[in-house]
Amino acid sequence: MSRHCRQLMLFIAMLTIGCLSLxxxxxxxxxxxxxxxxxxxxxxxxxxxxxxxxxxxxxxxxxxxxxxxxxxxxxxxxxxxxxxxxxxxxxxxxxxxxxxxxxxxxxxxxxxxxxxxxxxxxxxxxxxxxxxxxxxxxxxxxxxxxxxxxxxxxxxxxxxxxxxxxxxxxxxxxxxxxxxxxxxxxxxxxxxxxxxxxxxxxxxxxxxxxxxxQKACVVTANNVNLGTVPFTALNTTASNTLGATCTNGTPYFVGLAPSNGNTTGAGVMKGAISGNTDKVPYQLSSTPGPAGVVWGNTATSTTVGNGVSGTGSGLSQTLTVYATAASANYTPDSYSDTVTVNVNY
Missing domain, CATH: 2.60.40.1090 (Fimbrial-type adhesion domain)
Known part of the structure; x- marks a missing residue:
């Protein structure tokens, strides 16, 4: 009987070892x-x-x-x-x-x-x-x-x-x-x-x-050339255009200032020949001729003054400026002046 008992114990041990395998x-x-x-x-x-x-x-x-x-x-x-x-x-x-x-x-x-x-x-x-x-x-x-x-x-x-x-x-x-x-x-x-x-x-x-x-304006300008005239010419008028490009919906007011600082657009042109002291008066206007509507430089960012107004579209808008010289009875020469364009907005 002891032999059978030993065999049973070995069998149980083998089973126990197998259970430990994870x-x-x-x-x-x-x-x-x-x-x-x-x-x-x-x-x-x-x-x-x-x-x-x-x-x-x-x-x-x-x-x-x-x-x-x-x-x-x-x-x-x-x-x-x-x-x-x-x-x-x-x-x-x-x-x-x-x-x-x-x-x-x-x-x-x-x-x-x-x-x-x-x-x-x-x-x-x-x-x-x-x-x-x-x-x-x-x-x-x-x-x-x-x-x-x-x-x-x-x-x-x-x-x-x-x-x-x-x-x-x-x-x-x-x-x-x-x-x-x-x-x-x-x-x-x-x-x-x-x-x-x-x-x-x-x-x-x-x-x-x-x-x-934001609001912005850009301006371009073309020269106004009164041409070659005899000394007897009266009320010589010429025109050209300005281009104003302002932000869409922006009101703007344009003023013109001759080099003499006159705020009513009344400037003078100087000769190119050395020693010539003559000065030829001229008038800037927004409509043609000596009776044209004066275009000066009293415009502000909120009021037109004696300038010209517009409302921006984002595209260039054309404005016409006229210059009239009442008389040409001056020393023969080429006369010119610089006009500053001020866009207020």
């Missing part, structure tokens, strides 16, 4: 990205004389890989992340995007590259998202998380030449949405936002693009 633990790992951070895009204060305005910005992002790891470790998670951008509240179109001030708009665009060839868009609108490929390495252990962060640049452009935009502050609120996928235990970066095995836990952020249009 099974492999299942792997659990996930990747998530926090809401991105984006500063507002501020084009600043501009006017119709400003050319193209370029601004740079960046998107801050943060992605975390969390693992509960056993015997089989997953050393790396490869992420394909896309930063999608909507059209914004300034308008429904994506190219160009729009800033709005009431019913008025300004064109602008956001790009993923410094060469401004790749419009920053999304999978739902024109252009393409800003793509990012990220590798997140996981150290060995039981319960671990690893976070990677970065800043990705973007480029904003507001084209010049939008002269018909009225004065005002223009803006648009845009939303950045993180989309993408990831693959665990893979050493090759993913080729697109949808090529991974798992959907990326996405985040989003909002920012504002803005620009302020």
């Amino acid at each position: 099974p492999r633990l299942a792997q659990a790992q996930s990747v998530s990205c926090a809401n991105p951070t984006v500063n507002n895009v501020q084009f600043g204060t501009i006017d119709l004389t400003t050319g193209t305005v370029n601004v740079t910005g960046s998107i801050g992002w943060s992605c975390t890989s969390t693992g509960i790891l056993g015997v089989l470790l997953s050393p790396q998670a490869n992420i394909a992340m896309c930063l999608n951008l909507n059209t914004g509240t300034g308008g429904t179109q994506a190219n160009p995007r729009l800033l709005s001030s009431g019913s008025n708009t300004l064109q602008y665009q956001l790009y993923a590259d410094a060469a401004t060839t790749q419009i920053w868009g999304s999978t739902a609108t024109a252009g393409t998202p800003i793509p990012l490929g990220i590798a997140v390495a996981i150290p060995a252990g039981l319960i671990l998380s690893t976070t990677v962060t970065g800043q990705t640049p973007f480029y904003a452009t507001l084209p010049g030449g939008q002269t018909t935009a009225p004065v005002g502050t223009y803006n648009s609120t845009l939303a950045v949405t993180v989309g993408g996928s990831y693959t665990l235990n893979a050493n090759t970066p993913l080729s697109s936002c949808t090529s991974g095995q798992h959907v990326l836990n996405a985040g989003s952020a909002a920012f504002t693009a803005s620009a302020t249009i």
Whole structure:
């Protein structure tokens, strides 16, 4: 009987040893990205004389890989992340995007590259998202998380030449949405936002693009040439044009100031020959002839005075100026004067 007892004990010992063999633990790992951070895009204060305005910005992002790891470790998670951008509240179109001030708009665009060839868009609108490929390495252990962060640049452009935009502050609120996928235990970066095995836990952020249009005027002037006349000529009149380009909707008042400082448009022309002291009087007016309406320099930014008024359209507006010399009975010579055009707005 003692022999049977020993055999039973050995059998029990063998069973006990088998119970101590541990099974492999299942792997659990996930990747998530926090809401991105984006500063507002501020084009600043501009006017119709400003050319193209370029601004740079960046998107801050943060992605975390969390693992509960056993015997089989997953050393790396490869992420394909896309930063999608909507059209914004300034308008429904994506190219160009729009800033709005009431019913008025300004064109602008956001790009993923410094060469401004790749419009920053999304999978739902024109252009393409800003793509990012990220590798997140996981150290060995039981319960671990690893976070990677970065800043990705973007480029904003507001084209010049939008002269018909009225004065005002223009803006648009845009939303950045993180989309993408990831693959665990893979050493090759993913080729697109949808090529991974798992959907990326996405985040989003909002920012504002803005620009302020201020009042401005630009003036151009053409010479008034009274021509060659005999000394007997009376009330010689000639005319030419001024060009006034002012911000759309901006009232402006134009004054003319001869070099002698006279505020009623009564100037004198000096001869070109050395020693000639004669001065030929002339009168500036906004209508032709010696009885024309005087055009002087008493205009201000709020009143027309003896000047000429207009309201800007953002395009060049033509104003005609007349000069009349009552008499030509002076020493033969070429006579001239410089008139300053003052645009008040």
